[in-house]
Amino acid sequence: MVRADTFERGVHPHDSKGLTAGNPTQNARLPKRVVIPLSQHIGAPAKAEVSIGDEVKKFQMIGSAPGFVSAPVHASISGKVVAISDFLHPSGRMVQSVVIESDEKDEAIALVDTPDFMALGADEIKTRIKDAGIVGLGGAAFPTNVKLSPPKEKPIDVVILNGAECEPYLTADHRIMVEQPKSIVNGLKLIMKAVGVTKGYIGIEKNKPDAIEAMKKASEGEPGIEVRPLTVKYPQGAEKMLIKAITGREVPGKGGLPMDVGAVVQNVGTALAVYDAVRFGKPLIERIVTVTGKGVKEQKNLMVRIGTLVSEIIKDCGGLSEGAVKVISGGPMMGFAQWDLDVPVVKGTSGILVQSEDEFISTDEYSACIRCGRCIDVCPMGLNPSMISILSEKGRYEETKDYNLFDCFECGSCAFVCPSKRPMVQFVRLAKSQTKPG
Amino acid sequence: MSEENKDKKLIVSVSPHVRDEESVSKIMWSVNFALFPALIASFYYFGPRAMFVTALCIGSSVGFEYIYQRSLNKKISVQDGSAFLTGLLLAMNLPPDLPFYIPIVGSFVAVVIVKQLFGGLGYNVFNPALIGRAFLLIAWTKYMTVWKEPTAAFAALDAKTTATPLGILKEEGISKLIEAFGTKSDLYMSLFTGHRAGSLGETSVIFLLIGALYLLYKKYITWHIPVSFMATVGLLAWAFGGKSGLFSGDPVIHMMSGGLVLGAFFMATDYVTCPTIRKGQIIFGIGCGALTILIRLKGGYPEGVMFAILLMNCFAPLIDRGVKPDLFGAVKKKKGTEEKK
Numbered sequence: 001m002v003r004a005d006t007f008e009r010g011v012h013p014h015d016s017k018g019l020t021a022g023n024p025t026q027n028a029r030l031p032k033r034v035v036i037p038l039s040q041h042i043g044a045p046a047k048a049e050v051s052i053g054d055e056v057k058k059f060q061m062i063g064s065a066p067g068f069v070s071a072p073v074h075a076s077i078s079g080k081v082v083a084i085s086d087f088l089h090p091s092g093r094m095v096q097s098v099v100i101e102s103d104e105k106d107e108a109i110a111l112v113d114t115p116d117f118m119a120l121g122a123d124e125i126k127t128r129i130k131d132a133g134i135v136g137l138g139g140a141a142f143p144t145n146v147k148l149s150p151p152k153e154k155p156i157d158v159v160i161l162n163g164a165e166c167e168p169y170l171t172a173d174h175r176i177m178v179e180q181p182k183s184i185v186n187g188l189k190l191i192m193k194a195v196g197v198t199k200g201y202i203g204i205e206k207n208k209p210d211a212i213e214a215m216k217k218a219s220e221g222e223p224g225i226e227v228r229p230l231t232v233k234y235p236q237g238a239e240k241m242l243i244k245a246i247t248g249r250e251v252p253g254k255g256g257l258p259m260d261v262g263a264v265v266q267n268v269g270t271a272l273a274v275y276d277a278v279r280f281g282k283p284l285i286e287r288i289v290t291v292t293g294k295g296v297k298e299q300k301n302l303m304v305r306i307g308t309l310v311s312e313i314i315k316d317c318g319g320l321s322e323g324a325v326k327v328i329s330g331g332p333m334m335g336f337a338q339w340d341l342d343v344p345v346v347k348g349t350s351g352i353l354v355q356s357e358d359e360f361i362s363t364d365e366y367s368a369c370i371r372c373g374r375c376i377d378v379c380p381m382g383l384n385p386s387m388i389s390i391l392s393e394k395g396r397y398e399e400t401k402d403y404n405l406f407d408c409f410e411c412g413s414c415a416f417v418c419p420s421k422r423p424m425v426q427f428v429r430l431a432k433s434q435t436k437p438g
Numbered sequence: 439m440s441e442e443n444k445d446k447k448l449i450v451s452v453s454p455h456v457r458d459e460e461s462v463s464k465i466m467w468s469v470n471f472a473l474f475p476a477l478i479a480s481f482y483y484f485g486p487r488a489m490f491v492t493a494l495c496i497g498s499s500v501g502f503e504y505i506y507q508r509s510l511n512k513k514i515s516v517q518d519g520s521a522f523l524t525g526l527l528l529a530m531n532l533p534p535d536l537p538f539y540i541p542i543v544g545s546f547v548a549v550v551i552v553k554q555l556f557g558g559l560g561y562n563v564f565n566p567a568l569i570g571r572a573f574l575l576i577a578w579t580k581y582m583t584v585w586k587e588p589t590a591a592f593a594a595l596d597a598k599t600t601a602t603p604l605g606i607l608k609e610e611g612i613s614k615l616i617e618a619f620g621t622k623s624d625l626y627m628s629l630f631t632g633h634r635a636g637s638l639g640e641t642s643v644i645f646l647l648i649g650a651l652y653l654l655y656k657k658y659i660t661w662h663i664p665v666s667f668m669a670t671v672g673l674l675a676w677a678f679g680g681k682s683g684l685f686s687g688d689p690v691i692h693m694m695s696g697g698l699v700l701g702a703f704f705m706a707t708d709y710v711t712c713p714t715i716r717k718g719q720i721i722f723g724i725g726c727g728a729l730t731i732l733i734r735l736k737g738g739y740p741e742g743v744m745f746a747i748l749l750m751n752c753f754a755p756l757i758d759r760g761v762k763p764d765l766f767g768a769v770k771k772k773k774g775t776e777e778k779k
Contacts, residue, residue, distance in 0.1 A: 368560030373714035412454035
């Protein structure tokens with residue numbers, strides 16, 4: 001019996017990872033056209049550095065970061081800029097985007113290899129990370145270099161790589177851990193150097209034994225790096241839950257951050273991107289996307305250029321099957337349902353899930369809260385979702401703050417277990433939109 | 439978008455996009471199912487009359503809910519099993535021998551007044567079946583306190599009337615109670631199997647526990663309320679229930695008689711009317727237990743489970759306000775940060 005770390009509460013959705021877990025990553029077809037949003041991260045949107053009609057090459061910067069909390073964006077294919085305008089973003093918002101029409105040559109600007117990458121200083125590492133436009137690839141898309149630059153009064157002593165991938169269906173992180181473990185370990189070492197710590201953990205849920213094995217092997221002989229198997233439980237991969245599971249530390253409530261307990265958490269995919277950026281100078285122009293669900297004909301793990309439209313990717317996977325009813329960008333617990341398939345894959349897109357009729361559960365006709373307390377039992381943050389939803393439903397938004405509304409990170413565990421099928425996450429978002437933190 | 443997908447209508451809804459299979463009606467029907475062993479036992483002990491009362495309660499409860507929702511143009515929800523459950527629980531709380539109109543009036547009070555007029559499932563403050571029973575007890579005290587001796591035979595339609603074990607205990611004391619059942623172990627055995635006078639479904643401890651174990655196994659109820667409730671009754675009965683000073687009472691008699699097992703596992707645990715937070719549920723259970731013993735030992739009724747649960751129902755929202763779940767990250771602040779303020 002392997003020791004496994006975990007946090008309190010949480011839920012156990014069926015992981016459904018079998019659809020894609022064994023499928024090696026393939027390169028997606030080179031898209032004819034990409035729509036690259038200038039804001040694919042939390043923080044200030046990038047500023048367009050190209051104009052309509054410009055010829056661009058792969059890796060060329062097309063949007064610069066105007067502020068500290070921001071990230072530049074790069075061309076993912078070579079071709080001609082045909083539009084700079086607002087386009088639909090998978091989050092449902094309209095975001096200014098650069099549209100590039102491919103010249104089908106896939107010409108790249110030259111990159112510089114730094115074989116002696118571990119000799120670089122912390123500042124140089126962070127600069128290269130920033131220049132490459134790296135953001136958190138787990139979904140939240142927070143600019144990575146910002147996370148690696150905590151204020152001096154918050155000393156960091158541990159870096160945790162998040163390989164939990166607790167969202168059902170998704171296997172993108174799983175695949176890269178199996179396929180590129182050495183690069184991930186190198187990425188972790190660079191991150192540790194950038195924040196100046198000697199202790200690094202890689203947390204992986206136990207339902208990925210091959211990934212645990214691969215990462216253990218890759219980190220052999222690396223002092224200070226430890227692979228930690230985790231209990232299979234959602235939301236095990238949420239930053240705060242992961243820190244609790246691995247170090248036992250609890251990030252304080254009311255807006256506390258991992259750095260308050262001396263931790264920095266990065267997704268394994270981010271670590272891989274960090275290695276590619278620091279070692280080869282490669283900007284973030286592609287990522288692994290799990291295309292899955294019974295609603296798509298072929299389930300795959302695809303290496304996709306940023307900006308590729310979801311409709312193209314689905315075509316790449318044989319198209320939608322007969323009973324497809326819902327297309328989700330991200331995982332089933334926190335992803336966004338799409339109404340238009342002409343949305344691009346962005347840096348934070350970990351998966352495209354197409355649900356078929358039999359995977360879909362309608363929650364249109366939810367009923368009153370029967371106060372069964374299930375949501376309270378599973379809330380990883382120790383909130384009372386039942387009361388928050390009841391108060392929000394009645395329009396008593398201010399009172400929801402007495403129930404620590406803003407500590408909710410919308411993992412959806414409460415909605416998952418609710419026997420009345422109440423739209424708990426909507427109620428939380430509604431209350432958050434009608435009140436201010438504090 | 440590719441042409442063949444252009445007309446495809448996609449469903450858009452907010453996360454999470456997967457849900458647990460549990461539903462309200464699944465839970466309600468499971469609780470009904472869990473009550474069946476005890477129900478069958480009541481048919482065995484109290485004969486056709488018990489079946490008649492049960493059918494009346496369930497039929498009229500479901501009927502009233504349907505008529506109410508139909509006449510007010512509300513969504514019909516009788517299929518969710520909650521009206522069926524109210525009827526079943528009401529029946530289990532009634533004596534076997536009643537005029538036909540009494541269960542019907544009880545069902546009306548439970549389903550229409552206590553449940554629907556408060557807004558339906560999820561909004562009622564009190565356990566509907568218990569208010570139904572409380573109303574009947576006050577309105578038709580005579581009928582509601584006539585207990586039949588269990589005959590274990592369908593043939594004996596004219597069974598003798600008798601007092602319940604708690605009635606004997608209250609009026610004539612423990613020695614008389616033991617005498618009535620033979621020896622002390624005979625008494626325990628009778629209480630355990632349900633061969634004694636009482637309400638339809640409250641008598642058979644063993645069959646109630648079988649149903650309760652099923653609910654615990656399915657995680658439809660947790661141990662918090664039943665255990666704190668039963669333990670408080672046992673402890674207080676032992677401490678204050680004896681004639682020869684403190685700690686001379688018999689906790690076993692108190693824990694196995696009256697409606698305690700039925701109440702603790704099936705009525706006090708009613709989601710809508712008990713606290714939602716586990717710590718609060720323990721307080722709720724202790725409160726139920728203390729009130730039960732207070733009524734049994736000092737009150738005018740031999741039995742106190744019903745009033746105890748109803749009284750504690752009033753406090754459930756208050757308990758939920760006072761007790762908070764353990765907030766993640768609510769670690770004690772370091773001294774240094776406190777001083778900075």
